Amino acid sequence: MRYRVNTPPTNRPGDRSSNLSLFKKRNDKNLFNLVDAENIKLSGSRILVYKYIPSEDIDDVYQESRQKVIRSDPVTMWAHYDPRPVEENLSQFGVEVQVDQVFIFNKSYTEGILGRPIMIGDVLKPEFQEIKFEVFEVQEDSFEAYGVYHLLVHAKLLRDTQDTHDEPLFDRPDDIGGGVYG
Numbered sequence: 087m088r089y090r091v092n093t094p095p096t097n098r099p100g101d102r103s104s105n106l107s108l109f110k111k112r113n114d115k116n117l118f119n120l121v122d123a124e125n126i127k128l129s130g131s132r133i134l135v136y137k138y139i140p141s142e143d144i145d146d147v148y149q150e151s152r153q154k155v156i157r158s159d160p161v162t163m164w165a166h167y168d169p170r171p172v173e174e175n176l177s178q179f180g181v182e183v184q185v186d187q188v189f190i191f192n193k194s195y196t197e198g199i200l201g202r203p204i205m206i207g208d209v210l211k212p213e214f215q216e217i218k219f220e221v222f223e224v225q226e227d228s229f230e231a232y233g234v235y236h237l238l239v240h241a242k243l244l245r246d247t248q249d250t251h252d253e254p255l256f257d258r259p260d261d262i263g264g265g266v267y268g
Contacts, residue, residue, distance in 0.1 A: 116233075119233060119234055119235075122192050123195040126164050126191070126195070127164040129166070130165050131164070131167065131212055132162055132163070132212070132213040132214075133189065133211070133212055133213065134212075134213060135161045135204065135209075135210055136157055136209040136210075137156070137157045138154060138205060138206075138207030139156070139157065140207070141154075154207060161199060161200060162213075163191065163196065163199055164191075165190055166189070167187055167188060167212070172217070172243065183245070185242070185243040186240060186241070187210075188239070188240055190238060191204060191237040192236060193226065193236060194235065203224065204224055204237055204239050205224060206221050207220070207221060208221045209221070210239070210241055217244075218243075218244040219241035219242060219243060220242055221241045223239075224237055224238070225238040225240070226238070
């Protein structure tokens, strides 16, 4: 027996009547987004994100909120970044700290976990480092044909946090200045 096909095969996705198709644009975007988020999770690092809670008390001089409210409980996320050593260069103006870090997050993964994208003022802490970074710029990078969106998060070293000041610098007290010499 020979079977005859009345409709010629087509390569256009809109002409297919099947519900299952690898070439539907919506399915492709979700698939590529999931693959990208999984890729970042497999090859990236864990980042603790402390969410910034915006407030209305804007300082007239600095044009920013001087009493920033940061949530104390972090959210664990995954991101790509290049760890850099802390460099303190001596220049004609004194010691300058040059540690700006760029973190790459998957946008839809971030919005799913945080409920919003990462924003300026959030604090990031890589899980294996004992330093924190404050976000000062967020850019969106996209592969629009595939529907994959990245957040390029630029952050600077955060040196003045409360837990930095509460940690003892030495294991023993300083004996100079009237203490007992041993």
